[in-house]
Every structure is written in structure tokens, then in C-alpha cells.
Amino acid sequence: xxxxxDLADQAYAQAIRLGGETVQILNDQGYSLMLRGNLNGARxxxxxxxxxxxxxxxxxxxxxxxxGSRKFIERPPNNQP
Numbered sequence: 195x196x197x198x199x200d201l202a203d204q205a206y207a208q209a210i211r212l213g214g215e216t217v218q219i220l221n222d223q224g225y226s227l228m229l230r231g232n233l234n235g236a237r238x239x240x241x242x243x244x245x246x247x248x249x250x251x252x253x254x255x256x257x258x259x260x261x262g263s264r265k266f267i268e269r270p271p272n273n274q275p
Contacts, residue, residue: 202226217247221256228260236260 206223213219224239237260244253 197229199226199230215242217243217250217253220246221250221253224260225256228256228263233260233263 203226206219206226209216209219220239220243224236224243227233227239228236237257240253240257240260244250244257247253
């Protein structure tokens with residue numbers, strides 16, 4: 195909420211050092227990257243999390259949200275072709 199992504203990155207790095215790349219951390223990193231507009235990085239994290247837990251509805255929803263974000267961002271200005 196405070197958009198301190200630098201602090202989030204530090205926290206994720208520390209958590210990974212302590213417990214490895216868990217599904218939760220990968221998902222959270224993906225969401226953080228998506229909020230920053232790094233859609234390719236977000237997709238990589240979400241897909242890695244999904245590979246570890248393909249039945250996880252939160253990750254599936256985040257991938258859908260990412261797909262919607264990409265369509266919105268890539269839309270031509272003023273809806274012109």
C-alpha cells in the first residue's frame with residue numbers, strides 16, 4: 195500500500211534466504227512486480243508459483259488479472275486500431 199517496493203524486495207530476498215522460494219513468496223513477488231508495471235517479470239514469478247502449485251486459485255486468479263492488465267495496457271490510444 196505504501197509503494198515501498200525497495201523494502202518489499204529486501205524482505206522477499208531475506209525470506210528466500212531463510213526458507214527458499216515458496217509458492218507464497220513467488221506469488222507475492224509476482225504481484226509486486228505487476229503493481230510496478232513489470233508484467234513480464236510478474237508472469238515469470240506467477241508461472242513459477244503455478245508450476246509448484248497448479249491447483250492454487252490465488253495464483254490462477256493473479257494470472258488472469260495479469261492477462262487483463264496486459265490487454266488494458268496494450269490497448270491502442272482512444273480505442274483506435
